[in-house]
């Protein structure tokens with residue numbers, strides 16, 4: 001497949017920016033579990049995180065396929081886009097369902113970097129993948145909503161000004177369809193922090209800046225509601241398709257990094273007086289990963305195309321995420337094996353990327369739930385849960 005010159009130019013520009021953030025930078029952040037603020041600032045200044053924002057609001061008005069390429073190149077360069085990817089996928093909900101007043105109020109600031117939209121509060125400790133059972137409630141009180149509840153795994157909450165929050169506005173036993181009664185809010189965390197909002201970091205196996213978030217009578221203005229009350233689940237599903245496609249693109253980028261790193265090492269490392277890459281036992285796993293990555297890449301492009309054409313990419317987005325997360329994880333494992341003992345040494349970056357890549361068969365949606373979606377919605381098999 002040949003790409004347009006515009007997309008090729010985006011790839012070159014992202015690669016050039018990433019060259020200023022080598023393994024030493026990421027290793028230090030990883031060791032300290034520190035947020036890569038300089039990298040995120042550089043991406044913002046270069047306009048990459050405003051790719052999806054229409055030009056009228058200060059962005060570049062690009063489509064999801066271009067955003068996917070940006071995220072892929074970041075990962076392929078050995079950087080970690082998880083520090084900033086939410087701004088891209090949350091954006092979609094605001095663009096599609098936000099009012100003109102909300103877009104005018106927030107988008108220019110997000111585009112110029114003075115406002116950060118990096119937090120997405122959906123997951124809760126008790127409900128897990130069963131989003132429709134979430135317990136965080138928003139109760140209307142005059143010109144405000146009062147929020148009570150808890151979120152978990154709300155990544156980057158400490159490094160974001162705004163949070164897209166999913167909460168229940170009508171009790172589950174009072175709605176006809178269980179997908180009704182949930183609403184989406186754009187919460188200004190600068191106003192709420194310490195006034196009903198508290199954030200507690202969770203230390204994880206990789207540097208991900210994830211947190212638990214607690215709402216204790218947090219009051220937010222009614223103007224924070226996105227779209228119509230009670231329709232939030234429908235809105236968020238469309239945003240989740242964008243999220244899955246972008247994360248799948250990141251996985252393709254990771255797979256490319258692992259494959260390139262393993263190939264270079266296999267050419268260079270000599271054991272038994274010949275390069276290890278001369279052994280088919282070393283070549284074949286690399287070649288297999290390459291084929292797997294290319295197949296996933298095609299599905300990512302296809303899913304982004306369906307999304308950009310305004311179609312419903314539910315099946316394609318899920319398949320892209322499934323294939324790409326499996327391709328990146330297979331490539332991560334292969335890369336460690338190819339490096340032998342050096343795969344475990346910090347200075348090679350392989351073990352860091354290995355830990356980072358592990359996330360994506362679990363989040364933002366686990367492999368089982370994707371298979372379940374395909375079984376039920378594409379193949380027509382009986383619903384299992």
Ligand SMILES: Cc1cc2nc3c(=O)[nH]c(=O)nc-3n(C[C@H](O)[C@H](O)[C@H](O)COP(=O)(O)OP(=O)(O)OC[C@H]3O[C@@H](n4cnc5c(N)ncnc54)[C@H](O)[C@@H]3O)c2cc1C
Nearest residue numbers: 120121122123128129153154155208363364365366368385
């Ligand atoms: C580092 C990190 C960052 C994250 N960032 C965010 C974020 O920013 N915002 C946010 O909202 N969430 C975030 N998440 C949450 C993430 O989306 C969830 O962890 C993920 O969706 C899985 O949900 P769970 O952890 O509750 O697992 P569970 O729902 O408890 O599932 C556990 C396991 O059981 C399996 N399982 C459950 N039900 C079924 C079934 N019916 N059939 C077959 N298998 C099943 C699942 O596939 C999974 O493997 C993050 C998670 C992590 C770890």
